[in-house]
Amino acid sequence: MVGKRARMMVAGALGILTLSACASLPDEGFTPIPRAEAPSFDPLTFFAGRTEGRGVLDKGVLGTVPVRVESEGEISPLGVLVLTQTIHEGDEPPRSRTWEIAQVGGGTYEGRVSDALGPVAGWSKGNMLTLTYTMDGNYEVTQRLTLAPDGSRATNAMRVELLGATVAVLAEEIVRVE
Numbered sequence: 340m341v342g343k344r345a346r347m348m349v350a351g352a353l354g355i356l357t358l359s360a361c362a363s364l365p366d367e368g369f370t371p372i373p374r375a376e377a378p379s380f381d382p383l384t385f386f387a388g389r390t391e392g393r394g395v396l397d398k399g400v401l402g403t404v405p406v407r408v409e410s411e412g413e414i415s416p417l418g419v420l421v422l423t424q425t426i427h428e429g430d431e432p433p434r435s436r437t438w439e440i441a442q443v444g445g446g447t448y449e450g451r452v453s454d455a456l457g458p459v460a461g462w463s464k465g466n467m468l469t470l471t472y473t474m475d476g477n478y479e480v481t482q483r484l485t486l487a488p489d490g491s492r493a494t495n496a497m498r499v500e501l502l503g504a505t506v507a508v509l510a511e512e513i514v515r516v517e
Contacts, residue, residue, distance in 0.1 A: 394511030404429030
């Protein structure tokens with residue numbers, strides 16, 4: 340006989356898969372920047388200083404909420420980007436997180452983010468930067484940031500998955516604030 344805990348886990352997984360089927364990038368109001376070979380996306384350069392992001396987080400059947408992210412980045416003496424963010428998500432109280440990202444080779448990055456379970460892995464190809472990490476609850480996150488030709492803004496298409504199913508999607512435009 341299958342135990343109560345196992346039945347609850349299966350029911351929870353099926354519920355997540357059912358809820359996740361609706362999370363997607365918005366049809367209107369978000370125009371991703373096309374992928375190109377140039378300019379090269381260097382997160383240490385783009386995020387040094389102040390940036391502000393605005394977007395929409397789609398949580399599937401749980402609905403969508405506006406998101407605003409204020410960031411301040413600086414390069415440490417060791418060449419590590421330290422990026423402090425304040426995140427405003429819908430009506431929730433603002434929360435903070437800190438990234439530390441370092442280049443480890445041509446177009447390859449490693450680091451950590453304060454609300455992740457493990458390391459952040461990143462790589463850039465042309466104007467696209469991909470970051471992957473795992474959040475609390477074993478949510479797998481993939482962010483694809485694409486740099487505009489003038490280097491002053493980027494789009495962020497973030498996908499959050501649980502058990503291989505998409506449970507949330509963020510569509511965000513990030514602008515450098517001079």
